[in-house]
Amino acid sequence: MGQVSDLNDFTRSDDVTDPTACAWPAQEVAAAESPVTAGTDRYMRAAAHAVARAALRELRQGPVVPGAVTAPARPAVAPFSSASPAGPVATPSSPVSPAAPTGASADGGGAYVSPGWIAGSPVLLLVGGGHNGADTLLAGGLLSHNGCAVSAVLATEHPHPVALEEARSHGVTVYGAGYRSEDGTDQDNAEAIAAVEAFLARGGLVLDGLTGIGASGPLRPDAAALIAPLVAAGEPGRRPLRVIAVDLPSGTGVDDGTVDGPVLAADRTVTFTCLKGCLCLPPARHLCGVVEVVPLGLPAPSSRPIARRPVDGGLGDYLARAVPEPGADDHKYTRGVVGLWAGSESYPGAAVLAASGAVRAGAGMVRLAAPRRVEDLVLAARPEVVPTAGRSQALVLGPGVDPADTARAGELRDVLRPTLVVARGLEGQGADGEGTDEGAAEPDGGTAPTEPSVVVDAGALSILADLLAEDLGCTPLHVLTPHAGEAAALLTALTGTEAQAGTSRQWNRERVEARPAHAARELSRLSGATVVLKGATTLIAAPDRPLISVDCGPGWMATAGSGDVLAGVLGAVLAGTAVRWERAKADAVSGAGAVTTARTDVALDPLLDALLDSVAAGVRLHAFAGAYAAAIPQGAGGVGAGGHPIAALDIAAALGPARLELNWLQAVPHH
Known part of the structure; x- marks a missing residue:
């Protein structure tokens, strides 16, 4: 990815259209594929081979040892990876051997497998109707042909007939719902559940093919009963089995990532052509494990994605652009x-944390406006901070500010108010509070305002809610950083408590956590701002843009002050992005014989794309730093990754090594 040469070079990132990093609505995915797949089972068999290869890789790891934690060695497989290069898929030369590849395997070659590696390994197939069930049955046949002990339990009376007979012909034992065996007896769900329990006594590998992208809502009762013993066995890494989900974990909301019933959490998900919403969006995202995208040669939709999930190498690119290595002519102002407006008499330490985050993330200077006690604490920890307000490329408002401190809140209000614009109102809000795409605040003409980017965090969020009630609005250059509780409070303030009081539509923490994708979009729509909804998976929402999904590091980062460090990091990357914009702007106008630094005559779109990339990079940098601080190799650590407890200052101190790791990943091919 090249360097910026002029104002028109603020292009959207490559992964915005990369199907292995983007998710589209299920209906659009099906519509794009159906003209190609009609009348052929070529792609179904290709998908089955991909699943079989992934299963064999899992089986090579040997028996599951519940509770054992092994940190990945560097370099590790990215949490999201493409299993084969895009392009036409070869027709399998044999329907029964994974050694006849349909494309390169995830480790770069064909999948010849010695049966001695996996002979006798127990494999359980969970089979529903439709193509996902067929993929699972065919994959089970391939595994049985290679020596695995494969059994299948059916949660449908209408399994794919060809796939079912092929699986049986290769030694797969079939149980379950409505299947009539060779002797003419009905195999009921009780027998299938007994088969699941018998499998659990030995442990092994499960292929979940109960539902695919055509399903909606929670699992049906018979399917839920099948997975109940497996769910009760424990979480991934703490149970005597591994699970591969075929296309997606069954029972998850395909497009919105909701979870309305029982779901068997996967260790790995093998999906096809492109991501699906549930593989990017929480809470379903946390049930997917490692996600492997297999391009089968099928077309992806040409419309705008609903979500994108940049790989770490791509995020390294973004970070290198937002906060580049200083050149010979750089100085503190050009970096x-x-x-920073942070800290109060009640919470002075937040200013230390936010300042440390900004400094360690690469800001050339941090200016602090705070009470004297807060200044003293910050300067004792970070003597390079300048304790006076002045011209800044980005503002960070609110960490450690107590809204009940009227004097301090008034200061922030006076700083925040001039950055807002006159809102168009909330006329697009629906009667149920869900809203439409209308009604967000925007600057006149869709142009960028003269103020710098503003990170609105913690105490400044409630101050912002009061200002928005005065018919003011944000622009996308306002970056709101709420957690679920703060998001619920903002949404309640913006939608009106009268319309929601006493109804199931009322916003609260539980509703935000159950539907974070909708909450982030709605908060962005109502405020006009860019929203960073924090969580184990952070969602970044901006008007008329796909959601961006970024993992946020190990659970040890759930500690007081971690968000203050993140606010400082975001301030640094946004300031760097603004400097980059100002340089390009200056070059452009000087070439035209004019001299100006105003932004008001420039369209917002290019700057917004650069801003979103920078925010995503800042969130992931923060996550990598948390993993380094917790002593987890290669900063992608998540649940079960090990490590040790950390404090927020540890995260700030590790931002330098985390930057080096992202630089290393940037150098690794990732497209």
Whole structure:
């Protein structure tokens, strides 16, 4: 990815259209594929081979040892990876051997497998109707042909007939719902559940093919009963089995990532052509494990994605653009200046954490506006901070500010108000509070305002809610950073408590956590701002853009002050992005014989794309730093990754090594 040469070079990132990093609505995926797949089972067999290869890789790891934690060695497989290069898929030369590849395997070659590696390994197939069930049955036949002990339990009376007979012909034992065996007896769900329990006594590998992208809502009762013993066996890494989900974990909301019933959490998900919403969006995202995208040669939709999930190498690119390595002519002002309004008599330490985050993330200067006690604490920890307000490329408002401190809240209100614009109102809000795409605040003409980017965090969020009630609105250059509780409070304030009081539509923490994708979009729509909804998977929402999904590091990062460090990091990357924009702007106008630094005559779209990339990079940098601080190799650590407890200052101190790791990943091919 090249460097910026002029104002028109703020292009959207490559992964915005990369199907292995983007998710589209299930209906659009099906519509794009159906003209190609009609009348052929070529792609179904290709998908089955991909699943079989993934299963064999899992089986090579040997028996499951519940509770054992092994940190990945560097370099590790990215949490999201493409299993084969895009392009036409070869027709399998044999229907029964994974050694006849349909494309390169995830480790780069064909999948010849010695049966001695996996002979006798127990494999359980969970089979529903439709193509996912067929993929699973065919994959089971391939595994049985290679020596596995494969059994299948059916949760449908209408399994794919060809796939079912082929699986049986290769030694797969079939149980379950409505299947009539060779002797003419009905095999009921009780027998299938007994088969599941018998499998659990030995442990092994499960292929979940109960539902696919055509399903909606929770699992049906018979399918839910099948997975109940497996769910009760424990979480991934703490149970005597491994699970591969075929296309997606069954029972998850395909497009929105909701979870309305029981779901068998996967260790790995093998999906086809492109991501699906549930593989990017929480809470379903946390049930997917490692996600492997297999391009089968099928077309992806040409419309705008609903979500994108940049790989770490791509995020390294974004970070290198937002906060580049200084050149010979750079100085503190050209590296980005962050104006920090943080800390109060009640919470002075937040200013230390936010300042440390900004400094360690690469800001050329941090200016602090705070009470004297807060200044003293910050300067004792970070003597390079300048304790006076002044021109800044990005503002960070609110960490450690107590809204009940009227004097301090008034200061922030006076800083925040001039950055807002006159809102168009909330006329697009639906009667149920769900809203439409209308009604967000925007600057006149769709142009960028003259103020710098503003990170609105913690105490400044409630101050913002009061200002928005005065018919003011944000622009996308306002970056709101709420957790679920703060998001619920903002949504309640913006939608009106009268319309929601006493109804099931009322916003609260539980509703935000159950539907974070909708909450992030709705908060962005109502405020006009860019929203960073924090969580184990952070969602970044901006008007008329796909959601961006970024993992946020190990659970040890759930500690007081971690969010303050993140606010400082975001300030640094946004200041760097603004400097980059100002340089390009200056070059453009000087070439035209004019001299100006105003932004008001420039369209917002290019800057917004650069801003979103920078925010995503800042979130992931923060996550990598948390993993380094917790002593987890290669900063992608998540649940079960090990490590040790950390404090928020540890995260700030590790931002330098985390930057090096992202630089290393940037150098690894990732497209």
